[in-house]
Amino acid sequence: MADTLFSPTKLGAIEIANRFVMAPLTRNRAPDLHPTDMTVEYYRQRAGAGLIVTEGTQISPMGQGYAWTPGIYSEEQVAGWKKVTDAVHEAGGKIVAQIWHVGRISVPQLLNGRDPVGPSAISAEAKTFDGEGFVATTTPHALTVEEIAATVEDYRKAARNAQAAGFDGVEIHAANGYLIDQFLRDTSNKREDEYGGSIENRTRFLREVVDAVTEVLGAERVGIRLSPWSNANNVGIDSNTAELFGAVVDFLNTKPMAYVHFVEGQTGGPREWPEDGIEMLRAKSKAPYIANNGYDKAMAEAALKEGAAAVAFGKLFIANPDLPKRFAKDAPLNEPNSETFYGGGAQGYTDYPFLDE
Template identity: 60%
Template sequence: MSAPTLFDSFRLGDMTLPNRIVMAPLTRNRAGAGFVPSPLAPEYYAQRADAGLLITEASQISQQGQGYQDTPGIYTDAQVEGWKAVTDAVHARGGHIVIQLWHVGRVSHTSLQPNGGAPVAPSAITAATKTFVNNAFADTSEPRALERSEIPGILEDYRRAAANAIKAGFDGVEIHGANGYLIDQFLKDGSNKRTDDYGGSIENRARFLLEVVDTIVAEIGANRTGLRLSPVSPANGISDSNPQALFNHVAEQLEKRHLLFVHVVEGATGGPRDVAPDFSFDALRQRFTGPWIVNNGYDLELAQSAIGAGKADLVAFGKPFIANPDLVERLRRNAPLNEPDRDTFYGGGAKGYTDYPTLADAAA
């Protein structure tokens, strides 16, 4: 048999994807009052429904889980209704869509937190990064360490968010375990200095991630639960002293859980792919044999190579999808891509969101 290509179909859980192109989660900061998805969001996602799979922008599981202004949630009835309009629009176009569930942990600001409180984290270590509040980038606020007694409540927030996602019509969820947010903060020893059973050893630091996974799987099923990881990305000031051993263990534990997919950021999120040249992503792929999505800096040639060599089942594209609603067709034709307007990435209205031209527009 010939090697698979980027444009071949793929069976993912109960879905048959028309191609192996995934739209990666992209924060756009356009939610309205009550952190309900923008009225433009159904059009934005439906425009991109030719992708084999859409992964939404990260959506907080609670007010405590929010780290940036105007990001949507999935914890109120109004938010569920807002997302229902999105899933209906995508499904009407024959697309498939999952929502990314998010708790930012320490990557937040007191102005976003309940009663102006401190953000929470595994340990009281401030993130060396900025967040986006009051229409500007600001230093993150000093966090407080979570009490062990608070962790079950956060797991319940994840469970409720997953249940709400299905109520909103999503085909599944992606747990955000990457990019220096709460789950990644528990995983990595640069941010986790706990001395209880959530800190210290690799097994202990992986405990919170696996509890989140198990909680969501128990609610909606493994065949609707995916996970995103970024083993070596320094995003949001995160680090680990031995990421290979840590993520080998994580992959082995995930293998037992038969998840819908694992989605891996290779290298630095949105940056160089070679920040940790000694790290073996192949070692993870060997340990988790389920559907494998790769991401970060992929173009057509690199994506085709990864699919053809069996290094990935699906390839996620991020920024190219912002400016190219018809990215699948452009890749299929090897056509030029629109350049994104970076001034409209975060916040605003239709400009730089739903108004990018397609090949069909150009031909008209």
């Protein structure tokens, strides 16, 4: 029998009831940087997904790049996330925390007056939201080797905190021009030490983070998100993307990872990449593959037939908390309201209608 969107499967050690994945979606609704009761309700409503990946959750105060995004480094944050995971589990779902460090995509007003950090002192010349408006990102401080080691330990602590909060695992955010992605690419990493230059050196930080997180949780509860041909946050396209990300996949293949989650093309944009680019990386990867970027029902079913383990949906899950049920019944879909994606209250967050029973 062919796999369908409604078939159960396993992503590493995580058993999921269907192939729907709720993609990580930054919503900027944590004014005190920890989940609220409204956050609990938002994720509980969407527990019909086989797997929920949380919004990007910063691993440290220095990992924050946008106003009102939650962290996972304090006891209060862990307690808030425990309420979320309890609600999702009580509703029959599974949930992993996307652990995140934005690197240079930040500004001092979000970092207690400190400059952002990155592999090199090169500005992204991007924009971020500081709570009052969109502002230009700041030129980062180049991390020292000692600071890199401390950041790896922040990832390790985040994994421990995710475990304490009751998550089924974590997804390492290594995509979209954030810190790990900045280390990977020769556009943003101009270091001349063991973390720069060759592909082996530029992948070192990713390898150390993956080692740290998998030591805590076991690789079978750790997924990773990558965006090889995306220029999100002006990170630039590496001079040899296929070889770089091929090396990343080769490393990941040394561990029984829960899954790999590629952004197919530009993040939230065109599904464009060089011929056989994503296909080559998918074929090389031993871990279950989560397809992502602009999928509808027909595309998702085709992806499963081509060997994807599951399919991630973003905006569709924002507007349709009961997306699996709507797909099962071929019911009309609610349209997402982009004006309420980032910041605000219940409107556009927990008030989208469900299908009538």
